[in-house]
Amino acid sequence: MTEGLYGAEEFDALLHKENVFDGVFECFRRIWDDEDALSDRQLDNSEYRTRLLERELAKVYPTLYDDLRDQMGDHPITSLDDGCGVIMDALSLREGFRLERELADEHDWNVSLSWAPIERLPSETKFICPEWFGVQSPSAVDREDYRYIGDLEVPQLPDTSPEYVWTRHPDKRLEEALKGNYSTEEIEDIYEDTKTLLEDIVHESVHTSFLVTSDHGYVNHLGNSPYSLPDKQEESLSAKFSGRFCEVGNSQAYQLLEQANIIQRVRDHYLVRGHYNWTKRGATKKIMHGGFSLPECMTPVLHIETNAAGGA
Structure with missing residues (x-):
């Protein structure tokens, strides 16, 4: 991973903390603790680094989303x-x-x-x-x-x-x-x-x-993204999802997206993982929730x- 996503302290936290997400938290701190991180001129870069961090973590840590799901519940x-x-x-x-x-x-x-x-x-x-x-x-x-x-x-x-x-x-x-x-x-x-x-x-x-x-x-889908979709997968997402989740249904499109690790089933819903986005006609919201990132x-x-x- 590059782009200044982590330094020695963050890398040590990712490797050695008992909970890998405590290491992720420190990586987020490196990105978002900058006093200008939310400013209009720097927001695109902050969001790009956040997306890049998640994409790279998912590559090297295949159980990332399963482990996060398993920790849910008992919120403070x-x-x-x-x-x-x-x-x-x-x-x-x-x-x-x-x-x-x-x-x-x-x-x-x-x-x-x-x-x-x-x-x-x-x-x-x-x-x-x-x-x-x-x-x-x-x-x-x-x-x-x-x-x-x-x-x-x-x-x-x-x-x-x-x-x-x-x-x-x-x-x-x-x-x-x-x-x-x-x-x-x-x-x-x-x-x-x-x-x-x-x-x-x-x-x-x-x-x-x-x-x-x-x-x-x-x-926040503002700006560039390291996440990309082949045409067939983008068409499937556009056809089946109006937001970042939908109810489970029987369709080959869902199977295609699930096999590609673009969506994940949790109980009665399919959720879009990471920061995948797709094109629709007209105005499209850049800020969304309901998925799995x-x-x-x-x-x-x-x-x-x-x-x-x-x-x-």
């Missing part, structure tokens, strides 16, 4: 026993590394970042929310210890311990960003608003301990400890 949010758990829809490790650095630098807070696999596949909210709260939509949760935030305004929080907050951001904005060639909104702008929302939650809460995470991450399925876990109630 499910074992929270006090403090505030904040679930930010589609927050990824990309934003996690920057949040770790900036929140520690700009506030008198202790901040640390780790990771956890998503609760289950496909990597979409409607499959993960039932595992955590028993309903398909975060806005449908009806509990005294829970608040759903659909916009950027923070309502009165439950003041229970633990309390749970689920925000529609950043996913609400990511869904509209980079849709075809028609949106000019930058990922960095979305990040800044998401960061401000998180800071407001911390200040409005009575708690001093926060676990900040997400239900899933996302893939490292940035989608390795979620950030930020631990924040403030020095006073309300994060003051």
Whole structure:
């Protein structure tokens, strides 16, 4: 592997850490801890290096996706026993590394970042929310210890311990960003608003301990990609998939794609692995989730400890 994907420390982590994904986490840190990684002028390169890293890891580590799938479940949010758990829809490790650095630098807070696999596949909210709260939509949760935030305004929080907050951001904005060639909104702008929302939650809460995470991450198909598809496989994906997953069906096209390790079956769904993309007529979303890739399925876990109630 080249392109500065890892240095000596990251290579040692990949080889010697008990969990190979802890090594992957350090490789992601090398890419995304750069303060300009999310900027409009550098984002393409950051995403390209992320795709290249995953493609090369899958080549040298054939059980990569099976091992990640086997680690799913028992997400840290499910074992929270006090403090505030904040679930930010589609927050990824990309934003996690920057949040770790900036929140520690700009506030008198202790901040640390780790990771956890998503609760289950496909990597979409409607499959993960039932595992955590028993309903398909975060806005449908009806509990005294829970608040759903659909916009950027923070309502009165439950003041229970633990309390749970689920925000529609950043996913609400990511869904509209980079849709075809028609949106000019930058990922960095979305990040800044998401960061401000998180800071407001911390200040409005009575708690001093926060676990900040997400239900899933996302893939960004912006820019060039080392992933390529022969015409026949691209036609099969375009014919069978409108997104990064679909229900299992009987078709030779599925068999072709599965044999080529482009898709993988998990229970009742086929999932697109890695960062494969395909051409469709009209505007095509560049930011997607629901499939089986490292940035989608390795979620950030930020631990924040403030020095006073309300994060003051």
